Structure formats: structure tokens, C-alpha cells
Amino acid sequence: MAHLLHIDTSSRQEGSVSRELTRAFADAWTAAHPDGTVTYRDLAVTPVPYPDMPDLATSTLPAGQRPAHLEDSFAITDTLIEELEAADTYVIGAPMYNFMVSASLKAWVDRIVLPGRTFDTETRQGKLVDKDVTIITSRGGSYAPGTPRAGFDFQEPWLRAALGQVGLDDIRFIHAEMTLAKVMPKLAQFVPLAEESYDKALATIKSLF
Numbered sequence: 001m002a003h004l005l006h007i008d009t010s011s012r013q014e015g016s017v018s019r020e021l022t023r024a025f026a027d028a029w030t031a032a033h034p035d036g037t038v039t040y041r042d043l044a045v046t047p048v049p050y051p052d053m054p055d056l057a058t059s060t061l062p063a064g065q066r067p068a069h070l071e072d073s074f075a076i077t078d079t080l081i082e083e084l085e086a087a088d089t090y091v092i093g094a095p096m097y098n099f100m101v102s103a104s105l106k107a108w109v110d111r112i113v114l115p116g117r118t119f120d121t122e123t124r125q126g127k128l129v130d131k132d133v134t135i136i137t138s139r140g141g142s143y144a145p146g147t148p149r150a151g152f153d154f155q156e157p158w159l160r161a162a163l164g165q166v167g168l169d170d171i172r173f174i175h176a177e178m179t180l181a182k183v184m185p186k187l188a189q190f191v192p193l194a195e196e197s198y199d200k201a202l203a204t205i206k207s208l209f
Contacts, residue, residue: 002036004029005087009043009105010095010138017138017179017198018093025091025134025205032209039083043104048076050107077111081118089132090168094159096139099152101159109162118166126167134172134208135159136201140180142193176201 006026010016026038052073058066066074084090094101101109112118119126135156143153156173163171178194181187 002033002089003087004033004036004038005083005090006038006040007043007090007092007108008041009093009102009108011044011102012095013044016093016095017176018095018136021136021138021174021176021198021201021205022091022093024202025136025208028206028209029089029091039087041083043108044102047104048080048107048111049073051077051110077114080108080112081114084112084118084128084131084166088130090134092133092135094135094137094155096137096143096153096155099154101155109159113162113165124165126165126169128167131168132172133163133168133170134174134205136174136205137176138179139175139177142177142197144175144177174201174204 004026006022008016008019008022010018012019026040030036030038052070058070063074092105094105097103100106115121118128137155139155141149143149143155156175160169160171163169175197177197178187178190179198181190181194
């Protein structure tokens with residue numbers, strides 16, 4: 001049975017472009033898979049604790065050898081990874097904060113990139129394979145190739161590198177840019193570009209189904 005993992009990370013509940021677009025993706029996916037199941041996780045509403053393992057060796061211990069005081073932390077990580085393992089399609093909303101992802105998404109990534117569980121410690125091969133991955137970003141400015149701030153995009157390159165470790169090396173990125181144009185008077189001239197970028201992102205989502 002088809003299974004979608006839908007993750008939102010925006011700190012904004014209302015007026016969030018990334019939330020609007022991930023919802024459009026989830027709705028289109030559900031229409032295309034009426035018998036499918038959806039797991040939803042909102043990392044802004046329910047953030048995962050930052051990993052608290054004292055060292056890398058501790059993080060790789062099997063269940064029977066884990067320190068008792070870390071069992072709750074291990075349980076959180078296990079749940080997050082099980083969600084990834086169960087789903088065959090992922091959609092992740094990732095607004096850009098200070099040229100990067102949100103702290104909540106960073107903490108999630110730091111938990112799911114787990115030696116021995118999501119990638120082989122000897123071969124370094126990722127274990128989360130054959131997944132369809134779409135990451136939808138929202139960006140206050142434009143970071144497209146050729147723009148003045150293209151070199152400040154540490155969001156997409158970092159996500160590709162970090163998630164590639166676990167086998168997610170074929171990621172579809174959909175960017176909605178210039179989202180601040182409608183709320184910052186000095187960027188008002190870029191409203192048409194913002195609308196064009198949003199419409200293009202929405203059309204790309206619809207074309208997937």
C-alpha cells in the first residue's frame with residue numbers, strides 16, 4: 001500500500017508558503033492514491049529534541065546495551081526512522097532561515113542519520129533506498145543560479161549531502177522564492193516574481209500526479 005510521510009517545519013501556522021505547498025502535494029497524492037496512508041509530522045508544533053548521545057559509539061548500541069537514562073531519547077529516534085522506513089514517498093516543507101534550514105529540521109536530520117541503522121558503517125551505503133523524495137522550500141529572496149545571492153544557498157546543498165548519507169540521493173527540490181515581497185514594502189517590486197515562482201511551484205506539484 002502506498003504510504004506518504006508528510007513533514008512540515010515552518011514556524012508559521014498561518015500564511016506559510018511551504019505549508020500551503022506541502023498541503024497541495026499531500027492532497028494531490030491522496031487523490032492519486034485513495035487507498036494510501038499518510039503519516040504527518042509537524043516539527044514546529046512538536047519539535048524533536050536535539051540528539052543527546054554522549055558519543056557516536058553510544059548511538060550505535062543495540063537495544064539491549066543502551067544506557068537506561070537514554071532509552072527515551074533512543075525511542076524518539078527509533079520512531080522517526082520507522083516513519084521513514086514505512087513510507088515510500090516523502091514530502092518535506094523546508095523554509096529557509098538565515099540561508100539554511102530551520103533548527104527543528106536540523107535536529108530531525110541529526111537523529112535520522114544514524115550509523116548502522118540508516119547507513120552501513122562499513123560501506124557507508126545508505127539504507128533508505130527506493131524512496132520518492134520531494135522537498136519544498138520557501139525563500140524570502142531569490143537564490144536561483146545566476147542571482148546575486150546564489151552562493152548563499154546553504155539549504156539545498158546541505159540537505160542533499162546530509163540525506164544522501166542515508167540513501168536519499170535522488171531528491172526533487174521545488175522552490176518558491178521571493179516570499180517576502182508581499183510583506184516587505186522595499187521588495188514590493190518583486191511581487192510579480194513571487195507570484196510567478198509560487199505558481200510555478202504549484203504547477204510542478206500538480207504535474208507529478
